[in-house]
Amino acid sequence: MEKTKIILDCDPGHDDAVAIMLAAREPSLELLGVSVVAGNQTLENTQRNARNVLQWLGANIPVYAGCDRPMVRDKVIAADIHGSTGLDGPVFPPLTKKLEPEHAVQFLIRSLLESEGDITVVTTGPMTNLAMAMRLEPRITEKIRRIVLMGGSFTNGNVTPAAEFNIIADAEAASVCFRSGRPITMVGLDVTRKALCYPEIVERMGRIGNRASNLFVALMGHFCKTQKQVFGWEGGPLHDPVTIAYLIDPEVLVTKPMNVQIDIRSTQSYGRTNCDYYGYQKLPPTADVAVDIDVARFWDIVETGLRRYSEA
Ligand code: RIB
Numbered sequence: 001m002e003k004t005k006i007i008l009d010c011d012p013g014h015d016d017a018v019a020i021m022l023a024a025r026e027p028s029l030e031l032l033g034v035s036v037v038a039g040n041q042t043l044e045n046t047q048r049n050a051r052n053v054l055q056w057l058g059a060n061i062p063v064y065a066g067c068d069r070p071m072v073r074d075k076v077i078a079a080d081i082h083g084s085t086g087l088d089g090p091v092f093p094p095l096t097k098k099l100e101p102e103h104a105v106q107f108l109i110r111s112l113l114e115s116e117g118d119i120t121v122v123t124t125g126p127m128t129n130l131a132m133a134m135r136l137e138p139r140i141t142e143k144i145r146r147i148v149l150m151g152g153s154f155t156n157g158n159v160t161p162a163a164e165f166n167i168i169a170d171a172e173a174a175s176v177c178f179r180s181g182r183p184i185t186m187v188g189l190d191v192t193r194k195a196l197c198y199p200e201i202v203e204r205m206g207r208i209g210n211r212a213s214n215l216f217v218a219l220m221g222h223f224c225k226t227q228k229q230v231f232g233w234e235g236g237p238l239h240d241p242v243t244i245a246y247l248i249d250p251e252v253l254v255t256k257p258m259n260v261q262i263d264i265r266s267t268q269s270y271g272r273t274n275c276d277y278y279g280y281q282k283l284p285p286t287a288d289v290a291v292d293i294d295v296a297r298f299w300d301i302v303e304t305g306l307r308r309y310s311e312a
Pocket residue numbers: 011013014015016039040078124125126150158164165166239240
């Protein structure tokens with residue numbers, strides 16, 4: 001089976017951590033590296049969190065720290081959801097896994113330039129690293145096989161009524177990526193808000209009883225509590241892993257090509273992904289936007305992914 005080569009650019013973040021879990025042992029994927037960006041928390045926290053998760057999983061995947069702030073706007077974090085560390089809840093052993101010395105933007109540039117144009121870049125945080133890489137070295141743009149992002153919404157946001165966190169946290173970066181001309185799959189709140197991690201899901205994954213499922217339970221203990229406090233969700237929407245689940249089994253999502261443009265001009269709607277759902281502007285599509293999700297199939301993918309850590 002030919003593996004899909006991916007780079008996961010993320011801001012761990014509880015749901016990012018589950019995306020890392022699914023990607024690190026998936027036989028159909030080759031996770032070349034985890035690049036980290038400021039987002040849910042500061043870069044100092046998100047890069048440490050990525051290293052802790054991979055060390056806990058025993059996954060020998062390099063971690064690269066990237067940009068510690070957005071391209072233009074001021075930094076914003078989501079401590080209300082992810083806590084002061086960005087990964088509140090789990091307790092990790094002393095961290096020995098080292099950070100790679102190469103900046104994440106340089107890692108993206110080097111990996112893409114050296115590639116055969118067969119790397120899919122998955123972003124589950126603000127798109128700063130990828131946008132900066134395209135600006136620093138435009139030659140990489142045509143080498144990106146596809147961008148699969150968790151971000152945006154063709155309905156409501158979760159930071160403002162208009163905008164979702166990963167986009168509003170660096171709308172200029174998102175605009176650079178959406179105008180790159182590369183194939184894009186946008187996995188927005190419209191589908192991730194259906195992937196609700198109810199208590200019975202946590203119990204189901206906890207019964208697996210390995211290091212990944214134990215970490216999943218510890219992560220959800222905090223994540224679901226804050227999601228209920230902030231949004232009233234009975235189960236936390238597990239946003240980021242939906243991107244990985246889609247790469248593992250594209251049938252888990254229904255997508256629709258749309259022209260998507262990022263609002264970087266207005267104040268009230270800054271960071272909105274303006275998705276022309278009905279195509280009435282007659283503009284060319286710029287992204288395949290997820291419009292529905294097979295929720296049962298998604299949780300089966302998650303369970304299968306966690307079970308892979310029971311194998312030697
Ligand atoms: O809006 C949800 C997204 O913002 C997720 O990626 C979450 O981890 C945060 O980064």
